[in-house]
Amino acid sequence: MGSRAMVYYMSTTVIAAILGVILVLGIHPGNPKLRGSTRSTATKNQEVSSLDAFLDLIRNLFPENLVQACFQQVLNMNCLYSPIGIASLIAGKIAAIGDLETVARQLGMYMVTVIVGLVIHGGLILPAIFFAITRKSPFTFYSGIFQAWITALGTASRYDNQPKASIWTLPVTFRCLEENLKIDKRVTRFVLPIGATINMDGTALYEAVAAIFIAQMNDITLDGGQIITVRYV
Template sequence: MVSWLRKNLLLVMTVGSVVLGALLGFLLRGLQLSPQNIMYISFPGELLMHMLKMMILPLIMSSLISGLAQLDARQSGKLGSLAVTYYMLTTVVAVITGIFLVLVIHPGDPTIKKEIGTGTEGKTVSTVDTLLDLLRNMFPENVVQATFQQVQTKYIKVRPKVVKNNDSATLAALNNGSLDYVKASVEYTSGMNVLGVIVFCIAIGISLSQLGPEAHVMVQFFVIMDKVIMKLVMTVMWYSPFGILCLIMGKILEIHDLADTARMLAMYMVTVLSGLAIHSLISLPLIFFVTTKKNPYTFMRGLFQAWITALGTASSSATLPITFNCLEQNLGVDRRVTRFVLPVGATINMDGTALYEAVAAIFIAQINGVHLSFGQVVTVSLTATLASIGAASVPSAGLVTMLLVLTAVGLPVKDVSLIVAVDWLLDRIRTSINVLGDAMGAGIVYHYSKADLDAHDRLAATTRSHSIAMNDEKRPLAVYSSLPTDDDKLTH
């Protein structure tokens, strides 16, 4: 027992921090703390988020480039095709699960809208604009800018500058704004363009692998950089239990009407949580078992640290370093697989977010008394899949992309404010499902590529030994003549 506790001390501390944070949060609610005091309580958790996010950019760059540079183009293509196939399959399964549950349970009641009220109007978005923004972000015009800004389409009202007919009626129409028109405009918003950074790093990694021995020094640079970042991450992990405890306490203390909100949105929460439970405990393990013929729950046990961290931070990108550690140290997955599959998965594979958005969109339709046709339900499923790919891997990103899903079927975007009150909890749970899906995807990809990777290692070892032998043969005779002979050793 003592040896197990010593080995799993960090895991025990992390789990304890989640439980203790929730208990202290509920106990301190009776003190009616001011927003300033709540901010002080949350501050250590804020520092944890800063430290983890600080690691994201160097970790993605070093891990992707070092991982792909050690593979040939054929292996990279196989890893990529396996990963994308898995991502699409699990996202579609998650969306179908969510839609089935929300239609069967029917949590939407029009009285909820009357009791909670609505918030401000959301911004105008469209499916096409989101798809174009996705492509723009994949290929940023400035890689340095992509590390802190991303592209986003917005609509601006434009007033004509020149009017041909300068009669009084035209001038009056120009002044009162009736001649104004709406124009799509591209703007840069704050936030790392992870997708663009990933595409750039993939291109660099594949190019380095094609250069062969010529690029050895540069590959070693990124390999060592990756090890340095992971060493820093291990240091941060020992601080994470305290940070997670403060994060959860702060979130619970921020909620004003916890009981009333839970009562009115209870069925909605039950629907989302049931869908996430089915997807994580049945769908994902079933896919893992069918593809690998291994026990999925044994595999999931090794991911517990990453799951708990995702629960505390509500960010799959911030959890990325811990997920790397769990897969490589606990489960023995090849680092070349994890370094490629996990960063890409943390950006485009959002099973929990896709399920949540499908449920939330149909829930909002139900509380507005809108009956969605089969075609509209299909539209919700396709748009939720697309929106989950475009969602940033940061806390509450699903609320932003939710606007896209609602616009696609003509629902009022302002009703997103109805579900904000419980999003803090659902966001953490769906993020943990996102992380679980990414990690199981890495396990499946490793299962199918293990033989190729072993063959590549054997070939590299053979080539290396052959090269050493060739160098020995080419060594000048003068070198050998200068070495002491057996007779010299005897005389000495």
């Protein structure tokens, strides 16, 4: 059961990331004028090879000063001025934008790309996987966990980069699966806590879209290796 759960979680996460990459390259929300372009407008000092990015990831795993890193972590967790600082950074970036209308249009297309990806993944891909494995209607399953969906929507929040909606929804999800769908408690009590922690399909999708979207906004064309590096590094 553990191996099956891990294979499912990893597979759906990879599928979500690939879907995000396909959509962002197809819709091209960052700069529609670059659609179909094969040239790279990045300057030489902006070009980073896949090997450089991978080695940079390894180097960043180890802080230069362990004591300083510990103190910074504690201060960041307890800082009450973070909202003011973040708001100031955002305000400064907005003030520096030359063409606000164009940037707003690009951000709107970015949101559309992410939403379309989530709808395809949650409304088509996951039900198809459910039907292929169980040969049962996914609509019956979805109706049984509808209350868990509503609870997740109402409690969706992020703090310290840790998604909390899945954790807060766990009691309701347990009840929906065990009482409505009659699933064995031994399965739900093992699979759900793991899934609430590591199964982040939506995060994988929107982060893939965000990274390539930023490159598109800066007129940087990424090759296949760079796209894989950006997504997984």
